[in-house]
Amino acid sequence: MKAARDKSENDFFVRVYEITKLIPYGRITSYGAIARFLGTGRSARMVGWALNASHTQTEFIPAHRVVNRNGLLTGKRHFGNSSTMEQLLANEGLIVEDDRIINFIEKFWDPSEEVLSNSRLQTPNSKLLPL
Numbered sequence: 001m002k003a004a005r006d007k008s009e010n011d012f013f014v015r016v017y018e019i020t021k022l023i024p025y026g027r028i029t030s031y032g033a034i035a036r037f038l039g040t041g042r043s044a045r046m047v048g049w050a051l052n053a054s055h056t057q058t059e060f061i062p063a064h065r066v067v068n069r070n071g072l073l074t075g076k077r078h079f080g081n082s083s084t085m086e087q088l089l090a091n092e093g094l095i096v097e098d099d100r101i102i103n104f105i106e107k108f109w110d111p112s113e114e115v116l117s118n119s120r121l122q123t124p125n126s127k128l129l130p131l
Contacts, residue, residue, distance in 0.1 A: 012038070016050040017057060019111050023065040026092040027109040028101060030069045037111040044069075052078045064088040071104030 019034050031044035031051075040046070047066070052075065054061035064085045068074045076085040076099065086096045095102040 012040070012043075012046065013050040013053065016047050017054060017059075017061050019115070020051065020054070020061050020063060020066060021059070022111065022115060023062055023109050026094065027107050028065050028067055028071075028089070028094065028104070029109045029111060031066060032069050033108075033110055033112070034066065037115065048075060051075060065092075065109075067101060067104075071101035073099045073101075 015038055016034060019037060023029055031047040032041070034047045035041055035043045038047075051061070051063040051066055054063045055078075063075065064079065066075065073085050073089075073096065076082055079085045079088075086099070089096055089101065094107055101107065
């Protein structure tokens with residue numbers, strides 16, 4: 001039973017990483033937006049768990065581009081020190097004050113709107129497939 005759960009969790013994490021890699025430079029999204037795109041709208045916290053583990057991947061996962069629904073840098077403590085996430089976002093032109101992205105709405109990237117318009121197809125509860 002545990003092995004099946006671990007495989008299911010691993011598949012979910014991989015799907016989170018695939019979406020996160022699509023977030024354009026200088027844009028951000030939320031844990032909930034990724035969860036909704038994946039068809040698991042109530043799993044924003046699990047998206048966060050996946051991104052907390054993303055440093056174990058061989059390929060770069062831009063986890064710093066994912067914040068909470070209010071633009072707060074809630075995952076900043078997982079970047080080695082308290083200023084790394086903010087610095088990475090600032091390097092991409094995002095304005096951060098008091099751990100909140102000021103231009104959040106302007107820079108928000110919604111995978112439900114953006115991925116399908118970028119010649120990718122998302123099937124329910126599956127990986128992204130190129131057209």
